[in-house]
Amino acid sequence: MQTWTRRVPPPRHRRAPAPAAAYLLLGGLYVTMVALSGTALVTGFASYDRVAELARFAFGVFGLVAAVRAARTTALPPRLRQAWGAVAACFAVLVASTPVLVFAVDEAGSAAADISHVIFVVALIIALQRFPLAPMNRRDRLKTGLDALTVLVGGSMVLWYLAFDPYVERHGLAPGVIVSAMVYPIGDLALLFVASLALLRGADRAAQRPLRLLTAGTLVLFVGDAVHGYLNGHDLATQNSWQFVCWITADALLAAAAVEQCRASGGSAREPRPGFRWGRFLPFAAVAVAHLLMLGAAVDEGRFSPWGGLALGGAALSALVLFRQTLVQRETDEQARTDALTGLANRGLFRATSYRTLERGARTGQHSAILVIDMNGFKEINDSFGHKAGDLALVAFAEVLRRCVPAPGLPARLGGDEFAVVLPDVGFPERAYELAGRIAAALGPVAIEGRLITLAASIGVAVSAPGQLTHDELVHRADLAMYRAKALGPDTRWAIWQESLEPSAEPAAVAA
Known part of the structure; x- marks a missing residue:
C-alpha cells in the first residue's frame, strides 16, 4: 500500500515573550551589578561593600517576585508550590536584611549578616527537600545517597582545609571559637548534601530545568561561603570581590530557576526524557578535590616527601578505580538500553529517543517519523521449527533493519515480534515512506539452520510535523497504519496513517 494524503501542519504555538524578557532583564541586571561592583572595588572598599549588597538586594527583589509567582501557580503540584514558597522566603530574607547590612556598624552588621545567611540557607534546604524528585527503586536511592555522601565528605575536606582548621589554629580550641567556626560549615554542608542528592x-517532569538551575546556584553559594570561610580563617578582610561575585551569581541562578519554573508552568508540559546529567560527575569531582587538597597541604608545608608522593599515588589509584567503575557503569547502561537477543535498542531507549527527536524537531522545524513493524507468521515459525529457529529469525529480521535504517535513525525491538524505527530530521514525509519501501524490499527468504524461511512483516508509518504530535500520539498512528497493512494479507505490506483509519466518533454523537 503506497498511497498517502498530505497533511497541512498545524500552526506552531509560540511561547509568550514574558519569560524571554525576564531572562534578558535578569542577564542585564547581572552584568550591570557585577560591573558596578568591580568599579566600586577600584574606587574604594567601603563603596564596594555597599554596592555589592545593593546588587544582592536587586536580585532578591527580582527572585522574590518570580518565586512568589511560581508558588501561586495552581497548575503546579502542591509539594512543588511549597518548595517555591521556601525559595521566596530565601529572597525575602535577602531583601529584608540588605538595609541592615548596608547601614549597620561593623559588629552589628557582621552579626546581622551571619543571622540572615543562616536563615537563608535553612530556607533553601527546606526548598530543596520539598522538590518532587524522580522516582527510584530502593537500590538506586541507596546508590544516590552514597554518591551524595561522597560529595559531602569532599565538601567537608574543603571547609576543613580552607576555613575551620585555620580559624581554630589562630584562635584556639575554646568552645566559643569552635561554635563560631562551625556556624557556616554546618549549614553549608547540609545544603551541599541536599543539593547533591x-x-x-x-x-x-514538573521541575527538571528549574531544579538544575537551583542546585547550580546552591553549589555556587557553597563556593562563595568557602571563600568567606577562608578569609575569616586567615584573619583577612571578610568582604572581597570573589566572595560577592559568587554570592551574586548564586542569587542570579536562583532567580533564573524561579523564572524557568514560571515559563514551564505557563506553556505546555514537556515530555519527560532522560538526558545528560552533570550531577553524575559530582562524586568524581569530590574525590579529585580531596586529593588536590592533600597535595596542596604537602606543598604548603614545604615537604613534598612523603605526603606529596602519597597524595599523588592515592590520586592515581582513585582515578584508575573510578575509570574502571565508569566503564562498568557504561556497560550496565548499554545493557539496560539494548535488547539482549537482537542487539537493537529496547523499548526504553526507543521511547527516550522519540522524545528527543520530537523535541528537537519542534525547535528546528523538521518532521519526525515512527515506523511500527510487526513480523508476519512468526508464531508459525516457532510452532514449525522451534523457538531456537524463532530466535534466529528475530536476529535475521533485526539485521535487515540495521542495514536499511540510515543514521541517525534508530531501529528497536519493542518485544516479541514487534519492532519499531525512529526517524529524526525528516526533511519531507516521503523519506519515511521510502524507508518503509526499502525495508519491505529487503525482506524475503533467509537460511536458518539449513531451512529456507521467508521473513515478512506489516509496516505502519506515521509522520509528525514540527511540534504537531507527542510520542504516544505518533506511535498510536503508526500502530493504526500497521494494523491496516496486516489486514491486507500475510505478505509484506506497508501503510501510511490516514485520518480514515481513526475510529469514528460519529455514532456516539448521534446516540447522545
Missing part, C-alpha cells in the same frame, strides 16, 4: 536524583 537532588542533582544526582533529578526532578520529575
Whole structure:
C-alpha cells in the first residue's frame, strides 16, 4: 500500500515573550551589578561593600517576585508550590536584611549578616527537600545517597582545609571559637548534601530545568561561603570581590530557576526524557578535590616527601578505580538500553529517543517519523521449527533493519515480534515512506539452520510535523497504519496513517 494524503501542519504555538524578557532583564541586571561592583572595588572598599549588597538586594527583589509567582501557580503540584514558597522566603530574607547590612556598624552588621545567611540557607534546604524528585527503586536511592555522601565528605575536606582548621589554629580550641567556626560549615554542608542528592536524583517532569538551575546556584553559594570561610580563617578582610561575585551569581541562578519554573508552568508540559546529567560527575569531582587538597597541604608545608608522593599515588589509584567503575557503569547502561537477543535498542531507549527527536524537531522545524513493524507468521515459525529457529529469525529480521535504517535513525525491538524505527530530521514525509519501501524490499527468504524461511512483516508509518504530535500520539498512528497493512494479507505490506483509519466518533454523537 503506497498511497498517502498530505497533511497541512498545524500552526506552531509560540511561547509568550514574558519569560524571554525576564531572562534578558535578569542577564542585564547581572552584568550591570557585577560591573558596578568591580568599579566600586577600584574606587574604594567601603563603596564596594555597599554596592555589592545593593546588587544582592536587586536580585532578591527580582527572585522574590518570580518565586512568589511560581508558588501561586495552581497548575503546579502542591509539594512543588511549597518548595517555591521556601525559595521566596530565601529572597525575602535577602531583601529584608540588605538595609541592615548596608547601614549597620561593623559588629552589628557582621552579626546581622551571619543571622540572615543562616536563615537563608535553612530556607533553601527546606526548598530543596520539598522538590518532587524522580522516582527510584530502593537500590538506586541507596546508590544516590552514597554518591551524595561522597560529595559531602569532599565538601567537608574543603571547609576543613580552607576555613575551620585555620580559624581554630589562630584562635584556639575554646568552645566559643569552635561554635563560631562551625556556624557556616554546618549549614553549608547540609545544603551541599541536599543539593547533591537532588542533582544526582533529578526532578520529575514538573521541575527538571528549574531544579538544575537551583542546585547550580546552591553549589555556587557553597563556593562563595568557602571563600568567606577562608578569609575569616586567615584573619583577612571578610568582604572581597570573589566572595560577592559568587554570592551574586548564586542569587542570579536562583532567580533564573524561579523564572524557568514560571515559563514551564505557563506553556505546555514537556515530555519527560532522560538526558545528560552533570550531577553524575559530582562524586568524581569530590574525590579529585580531596586529593588536590592533600597535595596542596604537602606543598604548603614545604615537604613534598612523603605526603606529596602519597597524595599523588592515592590520586592515581582513585582515578584508575573510578575509570574502571565508569566503564562498568557504561556497560550496565548499554545493557539496560539494548535488547539482549537482537542487539537493537529496547523499548526504553526507543521511547527516550522519540522524545528527543520530537523535541528537537519542534525547535528546528523538521518532521519526525515512527515506523511500527510487526513480523508476519512468526508464531508459525516457532510452532514449525522451534523457538531456537524463532530466535534466529528475530536476529535475521533485526539485521535487515540495521542495514536499511540510515543514521541517525534508530531501529528497536519493542518485544516479541514487534519492532519499531525512529526517524529524526525528516526533511519531507516521503523519506519515511521510502524507508518503509526499502525495508519491505529487503525482506524475503533467509537460511536458518539449513531451512529456507521467508521473513515478512506489516509496516505502519506515521509522520509528525514540527511540534504537531507527542510520542504516544505518533506511535498510536503508526500502530493504526500497521494494523491496516496486516489486514491486507500475510505478505509484506506497508501503510501510511490516514485520518480514515481513526475510529469514528460519529455514532456516539448521534446516540447522545
